[in-house]
Amino acid sequence: MHIESDRHAMLRVVCCFVAVALITTSGSVFANDYSVDRVKATLSEIGTGKDARVTVKLKSGNVLKGYIAELGKEDFSIVSKAETQKVLYSDAAKVKKQKLNVGIKIAIAAGVVIGALVGLMYAQCGSGGCH
Numbered sequence: 004m005h006i007e008s009d010r011h012a013m014l015r016v017v018c019c020f021v022a023v024a025l026i027t028t029s030g031s032v033f034a035n036d037y038s039v040d041r042v043k044a045t046l047s048e049i050g051t052g053k054d055a056r057v058t059v060k061l062k063s064g065n066v067l068k069g070y071i072a073e074l075g076k077e078d079f080s081i082v083s084k085a086e087t088q089k090v091l092y093s094d095a096a097k098v099k100k101q102k103l104n105v106g107i108k109i110a111i112a113a114g115v116v117i118g119a120l121v122g123l124m125y126a127q128c129g130s131g132g133c134h
Contacts, residue, residue: 039092046074049100056101057081061094068101 049055055071059081067090069083078091 042092042095042098043074045098045100046071046079058099058101059090059095060097061090062096063094 046057049057049071051071051074053070056069057071059067061067067081067083067088069081071079072082072087073080078089080087080089082088
């Protein structure tokens with residue numbers, strides 16, 4: 004009986020730790036509005052080609068997803084499933100590289116750990132619960 008309460012206490016501590024880790028690593032999907040120079044710098048870091056996948060939020064509110072085909076002096080080309088579109092740097096409000104960020108990776112790992120712990124607890128205690 005004492006061993007079972009220790010397991011529950013340890014499970015609670017692990018769940019609280021994971022919850023705190025998720026909360027502290029979560030953030031906004033997009034950073035604050037970018038300046039033209041920041042848009043250029045961000046896109047230059049990402050580069051061009053099919054591996055240079057981005058999400059661009061325009062000042063008009065539209066969102067474009069695709070890869071960067073070309074970076075020019077005043078604009079860049081983004082290729083989506085349907086079309087290639089030229090976008091002025093000054094029209095881009097926010098830019099984000101499409102990838103799994105650290106917060107999402109931690110959330111996935113936490114989900115796997117919590118699922119494993121719940122599965123182990125269920126296997127140990129059964130559907131009636133531990134007494």
